[in-house]
Amino acid sequence: MFFQKRIQNGWVIQNTRPDHTKQLEALQRRVFPTLAQNEILTEKHYLKHLEIFPQGQFVVLDDERVIGMATTMRHHFSTQPHSFLEISGNLWMTTHDPNGDWLYGLDVGVDPDYRRQGLAREIYSARQEVARQLGLKGQITVGMMNGFGAVSGEMTPEEYFEKLQSGKITDPTVSVQQRLGFEIVALMKNYLNDPTCGNCGVLMTLSATHEI
Numbered sequence: 001m002f003f004q005k006r007i008q009n010g011w012v013i014q015n016t017r018p019d020h021t022k023q024l025e026a027l028q029r030r031v032f033p034t035l036a037q038n039e040i041l042t043e044k045h046y047l048k049h050l051e052i053f054p055q056g057q058f059v060v061l062d063d064e065r066v067i068g069m070a071t072t073m074r075h076h077f078s079t080q081p082h083s084f085l086e087i088s089g090n091l092w093m094t095t096h097d098p099n100g101d102w103l104y105g106l107d108v109g110v111d112p113d114y115r116r117q118g119l120a121r122e123i124y125s126a127r128q129e130v131a132r133q134l135g136l137k138g139q140i141t142v143g144m145m146n147g148f149g150a151v152s153g154e155m156t157p158e159e160y161f162e163k164l165q166s167g168k169i170t171d172p173t174v175s176v177q178q179r180l181g182f183e184i185v186a187l188m189k190n191y192l193n194d195p196t197c198g199n200c201g202v203l204m205t206l207s208a209t210h211e212i
């Protein structure tokens with residue numbers, strides 16, 4: 001089933017098509033400017049994802065311009081520590097399990113020119129709709145702890161994580177996911193290679209029954 005929905009300002013959120021993949025690679029570089037090069041999704045990776053699990057790949061379009069993106073696969077839930085490269089099959093999504101009972105979000109990104117206008121909310125909501133269509137338990141994500149890098153000289157990842165969990169601080173990425181209903185499960189150190197988040201992610205889940 002092909003997902004497509006018209007949202008505010010005439011923008012459209014839909015499943016990715018092969019002709020979007022060039023723009024998606026460019027958007028990756030804009031959205032994740034400090035991420036290690038070997039963790040950036042390229043056109044070739046996107047084309048592979050479309051072969052493996054087309055229903056789980058999303059773009060947001062302003063006419064022909066790609067302004068938002070999300071990459072997901074099916075997987076089982078586990079609190080076992082893992083890295084982004086391990087869980088994504090070195091970005092090729094060969095780890096997608098057609099019988100996996102959760103939708104695992106490998107990334108979400110909104111063009112910096114279009115932020116704070118509800119696009120992430122629409123993207124997570126589209127993912128929620130697809131998770132329900134597939135009869136899945138919900139969504140898993142490992143949010144980048146993107147506020148940590150700036151204060152990493154003042155506190156440990158564990159201390160930052162504890163403050164985030166108890167609501168004492170907000171984070172530019174994890175707080176967005178919390179706001180949309182995700183619940184924090186565990187700190188994932190060395191999840192990926194990016195100084196902005198001190199290489200740390202936060203494992204979170206969202207039940208399929210939750211209304212975004």
Ligand SMILES: CC(C)(COP(=O)(O)OP(=O)(O)OC[C@H]1O[C@@H](n2cnc3c(N)ncnc32)[C@H](O)[C@@H]1OP(=O)(O)O)[C@@H](O)C(=O)NCCC(=O)NCCS
Pocket residue numbers: 031032107108109110111114115116117118119120121122142143144146170171172173175176177179180
């Ligand atoms: C995180 C990101 C996807 C959010 O996209 P966005 O379209 O600006 O988010 P939205 O406008 O849909 O906001 C969703 C909710 O989070 C809140 N929010 C958005 N940015 C926020 C921030 N920096 N700090 C705190 N809350 C924030 C909004 O107020 C909104 O809540 P509300 O609807 O109840 O008011 C975007 O900032 C981004 O692409 N960041 C870089 C890439 C990244 O970190 N991706 C995630 C990797 S796991």
